[in-house]
Structures are given as C-alpha cells and as structure tokens.
Amino acid sequence: MKTRTIRAWTLVHKWSSLVSTLFLLMLCVTGLPLVFTHEIEEVLLPQAWTPANPEAPPLSLDQVLAAGLALHPGEVPAFMSFDEDRPVVNVTSVDPNGPAGKYSFEPIDRTSGEVAPPVAGHPVMEFLLQLHTDMFLGLPGMLFLGLMGLMLIGAVVSGVVLYAPFMRRLPFGTVRARKAARTRWLDYHNLLGVVTAGWVLVVGATGVINTLATPILAYWKNTALKELTVAYDAPAPAGERASLDAAVARAKQALPGMKLQFVAFPGTDYSTDHHYAVFFHGDTPLTTHLTTPALIDARTGELAAVAPTPWYVKALSLSQPLHFGDYGGLALKILWALLDIATIVILGSGLYLWLGKGRRKPA
Amino acid sequence: MSRKDLNIWAIFGAPILVFALSLTGLIGALLGDGVWDAVFSTLLASTVVVTVWALIRRRR
Known part of the structure; x- marks a missing residue:
C-alpha cells in the first residue's frame, strides 16, 4: 500500500472513531445488560399472576373487545394484541375526540374478561433501553445514534484496511x-478488531436500520398501505362493523399456518380507515420476525387483500433479532455479551492509543 | 535483521475465515431452532476461540 493511501485511511479511521467512541462506549455498556433483559426481568419481576379460570374455554375476541371498551366509555378500539405466554389479550382504545396519540391500554384475561396486570419491564431495564435507543431525545436522538453507527461502520472498514500494513x-x-504497553495494546486492538469485525458490522448496520424505524414505518403507511384504501371514500363507522372473530377467522383462512400477532382497527396507524388489518407472523426464528397483514373489509368481513410487507419493512423486522441477539438461545446471548465486551476493549484501547500518541518520543 | 513481508493471504487468511464463520453463524441461527442454534452459535464462537488461542499461543 502506498504511504499516501495509508495516510488517507488513517484519517478516516481516526476521525470516524474519535467522533463516535464515547457514544459507542455508552451503547456497549448499556447494551451488555440489555442482551439479558429477559433473564434479568424473570428474576427481578414478580410472577404471581395466574388466569382466573385456566380450564374455561377462552372468551371470543368480540367479548374481550367489549370487556376492554366497557372500561373506557366513548372510546373506539385501536389495537388488539396477544400475549405469547399467558391467555391475555391487550385491548388498546382511543378517544376519537381526544388528543392524538393518547391511548388506553387494558390487558384482559381471556378466561374471565377481567383485567390482568400489565407486563411492564423493570424500571432499570426500561431506563437502559431508552438511553440505548435515543438517549431520551426521541427521534432526533435515535437518528443521531444511527449516525454514530455509520461512523462505527466507517471505523471498522478503515480498521480492517489498516490491519494489513500493521500486520505485514x-x-x-x-x-x-x-x-511497551503501547505496542501490546496495539496488538490487542488489532487482534480483537479483526476477529470481531463480522459481528460488529452486523450489529452496527442492524442498529443503524433500527434507528430508522420511525421513518420506515411512516413511509410504509403513507405508500403501500395507503394504496389499498383508494377504493373507499368514507371511513367505516364503528356501528357498522363486521364481527371481529369472523374477520380474524377469514384472515386465518387466507394465511394458513401462521400465528396471529395483532389486529389494527380501522383508522389507526397500522390500518386503513376501512379495514381490520390482521397481522400474522411465522413460527421459525426467521419468519417470527416477518409479519404479514391481511386486510379485512370492516363492513362486510370479506378479505380485501393480503399485503406482504415491502422489502424495507422486512429489513427492519430482521434487523431487530440480528441486533439484539435474542434468536438463538442463551449460548448466543453469552456470545453477544463476550463480543460486546471485546468491543469495549477495542474502543478503550483505541482511545488509549490515540491519547498516548502525543507523548511518543519523536523518531 | 529484516524479515520478508507477508503476502495478503498470510495477513488476511485467518481473519477472512473467522469473518465467514461468524456471518454464517449469525444468519444460520435465524433459520433454525434447537440443534441448529447450537451449531450456528458454535460457528460464531470461532471469534472467541481464535482470540483465546492467539492470547495463549501467539503471546511472546
């Protein structure tokens, strides 16, 4: 490699790292416990709740919906989602004349119609997650961390290029x-950096994609989902809606073998003004993250369309497991933790090598 | 004493192998469950194995 080429890559490596190191350290340190969120919350949170009548046949979805709405007179249904490990259906409703985005959320025991305790994360884990996601700054914070992720990718690529002259x-x-300590830490930095490059690139790139979740979902709603509504001019009034159970049953027919994930009611963010959007997911680690909505005409209960998500929503869906490392059991999580610690060492040694540079005797 | 420079394959051979193994592990673990999780996690574990090997055998 020519000296000039090496110098250019050195500049890229130095600045992409310097700009992002402190934020990346924060992401690695908060990410380490977050890898084990499930395990930690299992220990920290009480697990006392049991369904009222475990043996009873489950209530119909229409009954559960009525039970949820009865708690909030005047509100209309927005979403219905299904807990995976307990017979609980979550009914989200909204006041059509109230402020936008103010939802009521009621977990309903499907064996009794009573309210079940909500599943909330532990406050410490929620704090870490928020810090890790957007540093409590909302969308701008998320996008900023996405930019830091791009810096990370630049640092890894330039680091791999510079690995050659150092290791020749x-x-x-x-x-x-x-x-000397400097030489020793340079060797650690190079070894750990090149060995973890694949994992860091995947976690970095999927992290960047995750920071784009809000714009990606907004674009999907405003393009692909919107196209399905063109045939209608007036929203389906709440009184003229077909049975929810029938709608879900019709959707299941259209997507056999898939698992029910959630229902978006007409007029909400994930549906149109005229459809129940019934979302399904598969049951392998790959397809469980890929959702497919079936749109059911809310007036007639007929199937209007099966609308597979576009590639950019699929990319977002797959970026979540690949970033969190929660798709391959405890062994994969432990590897995630070890590689996260290795990344902390790489960031720390990189900072050390840069800080020590000024004190080096001139050659 | 001047030693000859290593060629590009001598420098990048092992890193490319680890890179390929870890990417296969990362993506493969998405595709299957149970035994496959163990198999593909092992591929990703090549990163840790190689590091420990180097720290023991290539320390001087």
Missing part, C-alpha cells in the same frame, strides 16, 4: 506481551 511482518494473532 507479524503472523496472525501475535501479541507482543513483553514490549
């Missing part, structure tokens, strides 16, 4: 442990 006389993996 050292066999792979050499650690000159008896040399």
